[in-house]
Amino acid sequence: xxxxxxxxxxxxxxxxxxxxxxxxxxxxxxxxxxxxxxxxxxxxxxxxxxxxxxxxxxxxxxxxxxxxxxxxxxxxxxxxxxxxxxxxxxxxxxxxxxxxxxxxxxxxxxxxxxxxxxxxxxxxxxxxxxxxxxxxxxxxxxxxxxxxxxxxxxxxxxxxxxxxxxxxxxxxxxxxxxxxxxxxxxxxxxxxxxxxxxxxxxxxxxxxxxxxxxxxxxxxxxxxxxxxxxxxxxxxxxxxxxxxxxxxxxxxxxxxxxxxxxxxxxxxxxxxxxxxxxxxxxxxxxxxxxxxxxxxxxxxxxxxxxxxxxxxxxxxxxxxxxxxxxxxxxxxxxxxxxxxxxxxxxxxxxxxxxxxxxxxxxxxxxxxxxxxxxxxxxxxxxxx
Ligand code: NAP
Ligand code: GDD
Numbered sequence: 001x002x003x004x005x006x007x008x009x010x011x012x013x014x015x016x017x018x019x020x021x022x023x024x025x026x027x028x029x030x031x032x033x034x035x036x037x038x039x040x041x042x043x044x045x046x047x048x049x050x051x052x053x054x055x056x057x058x059x060x061x062x063x064x065x066x067x068x069x070x071x072x073x074x075x076x077x078x079x080x081x082x083x084x085x086x087x088x089x090x091x092x093x094x095x096x097x098x099x100x101x102x103x104x105x106x107x108x109x110x111x112x113x114x115x116x117x118x119x120x121x122x123x124x125x126x127x128x129x130x131x132x133x134x135x136x137x138x139x140x141x142x143x144x145x146x147x148x149x150x151x152x153x154x155x156x157x158x159x160x161x162x163x164x165x166x167x168x169x170x171x172x173x174x175x176x177x178x179x180x181x182x183x184x185x186x187x188x189x190x191x192x193x194x195x196x197x198x199x200x201x202x203x204x205x206x207x208x209x210x211x212x213x214x215x216x217x218x219x220x221x222x223x224x225x226x227x228x229x230x231x232x233x234x235x236x237x238x239x240x241x242x243x244x245x246x247x248x249x250x251x252x253x254x255x256x257x258x259x260x261x262x263x264x265x266x267x268x269x270x271x272x273x274x275x276x277x278x279x280x281x282x283x284x285x286x287x288x289x290x291x292x293x294x295x296x297x298x299x300x301x302x303x304x305x306x307x308x309x310x311x312x313x314x315x316x317x318x319x320x321x322x323x324x325x326x327x328x329x330x331x332x333x334x335x336x337x338x339x340x341x342x343x344x345x346x347x348x349x350x351x352x353x354x355x356x357x358x359x360x361x362x363x364x365x366x367x368x369x370x371x372x373x374x375x376x377x378x379x380x381x382x383x384x
Contacts, residue, residue, distance in 0.1 A: 003058075007079050009033045009066060009114070010087030014192045015132070017044035019085060019235040024048060024058050026239075031079045033064040033072075033088065044192050066110030067102075073117040080123065083242050085130045086114050089162075092196065093136060094325055096158035104161045111165035115172040115180065124178045128242045131169040133182040134162050135227070135253070135332045145335040147251055148184065155327040170249070179247045183238055186253035186334040189354060190231040191361035198260055199228065199358065206267050207362040209316055210300040212307045216316055220323025222261040222277075222284060225331045229254045230349035230357070240343040253334020254347050263355075264317060270355050271363075272296035273308070275316060286317035300363055 006023050010016045011032030020030050034042065042049065042061070050057045062079075064071045066088045076084070089107045090096060096103040111131055118127050138146045139155035154160045166182050173180045193200040201217070208214035229252075237252045258266075261277060264286065268275050272295030275286040288311050296305055339345040349357070 003027055003029050004082045005029045005031065005079060006083045006085065007031045007033070007076065007081035008085045008087060009064070009110075010089065010132070011061070012041050012044060013087060013091070014044070014190060014194065014231050015188075015235055015238075016085075016087050017048075017192055018190070018231050019087070019238060020045055020048055020059065022235050022239060028058070030059050031075070031081065032059065032061045033075060034061050035065055036063050066106045066113065069113045069117070072113050073121065076114070076117045076123070076127075077121050081127055083128045083130070084114060084118070085132075085238060085242075086111060087132045089132065090158070092194070093156045093158045093329075094323070096156050096161070097326055100157035103157045104164075107158060107161035108164035108168075112168050115168060115178070118178065119172070119176055124176050128179040128247070129169070129172075129181070130238050130242050131165055131180065131182045132238075133166045133169075133184045133249070134159070135184060135186040135251075135334060136329060137163055137166060137184065138332065139327075139329050141329075141331055144331065145253075145255065145333045147335040148249055148338055155329050156325065159329075166249075173247050179242070181241050181244075181247040182249040183234075183241055184249060184251045184334075185234055185237070186227040186229065186251070186332055188229045188231045188234040189358065191358050192231065193358070198226075199263065199354075200362075202260075202264050202267055203355070203358040203362045204366070206264075206271065206273075207300075207359065207366045210271055210273070210296070210308065210363065211304050211366055213366060215314075216318055218318050218320035218323070219260065219264070220320070220325070221328055221330075222264075222319065223259055223330070224328060225257040225259050225333070226263075227253045227255065227257045227333045228263070228351055228354060229347050230354045233347040233349055237339060237343065237345045240339075240345055244342070248342075250339045250343065251334045251336050252339055252345070253336045254351075255334060255336065256351060257331065257333035258351060263351075266352065267355050267359060268316075270352070270359055271299040277317075282319045282321050284319050285315045288312050288314055288316050299359070301367075 136159040137152040189199040205217035272292035274290035
């Protein structure tokens, strides 16, 4: 039997890496679009990489960019995919305020380029398309919890670009009968999450604080609430959406929302460190109040305990208004009833299990020689 062929844009990102692994395990041949970079940018998929001289490869990478129609059309024409997962995007909400035109081009028009390429290549009836839509579409939320019928109110150049991507996907489905679907995914995280998204920034910083490599982390809006799941669970939903007979749009979420403040508290607690938040607004801080020494020794290592003990009473979290956004999305919480009933999709990871996974990975990473040589124990004010 012929193997199914999938094309993943954004294969070098968090979701692309998990999805590629998932599809390869299912027996797919996976083609991925990666951008040319002056440095290696395939770290997340290096374990899947196969030398071009290997016969019958199941992972093949192509240089490309969502802003380049000719290149996308050629790749789709050459690979003739059964399924396209369009995951590529400038995905950082805060950065989209700095690069609004580029974001519109890649995240908005990029979707059109893929849909139109499929149509022009006469693949409309063969190729199924998954568009990476987002809970950011709900922005200034009009209804809680948010579901497929909740009106959109985007609050950033990123979300506005993704709004175009959402509707052009719906339009091509209705106009040309294409199997094109939106996954409206709420925030999902993992050890592979980009380092400047809030969860990973926190688990990295906590790992560094625990190991004596960093004194304090500086954060933006601590009161925002997010519905966080694990990326491994969310790529299963992407696949399930494209296996349905009929295309449709689905909210994918856990239904649990948590403030950034509580995420930080829970993450410290997971390694045995107690903190207390004090003050308000830009003067808010969190002070280190207690250590469960047995748990800390088990998670971070006994060697680091003495130094951390001396820090009880010191601030470990502060607020830097530079991380505030011109317009903020204050609350997200999703209702994934449609996905549960139609796709049979349920998340397996709880928020605590997600935090465990991320901290375990970051503590291991920070203990690596290369990190110690770069920052070491001497640079105590390091933050990003
Ligand atoms: P990510 O880690 O930032 O990955 C984004 C990927 O897109 C990377 O492979 C990146 O390449 C690539 N890319 C960026 N601009 C490109 C361009 N112009 N042309 C081609 N490739 C480009 O994001 P993610 O968390 O995996 O998210 C995947 C998708 O889901 C994105 O579209 C995101 O907007 C959307 N989404 C994410 C979440 C979430 O919580 N993670 C929730 C809802 C929707 P480089 O590696 O070279 O940078
Ligand atoms: N990044 C960041 N850094 N966010 C912070 C910080 C900080 O220091 N301090 C507070 N926050 C708040 C942000 O203001 C926001 O309210 C929340 O933490 C989450 O920020 P991010 O982790 O950057 O994610 P996001 O919700 O803006 O966007 C992510 O999720 C979307 C789905 O809802 C991205 O993955 C998007 O691509 C995705 O569409």
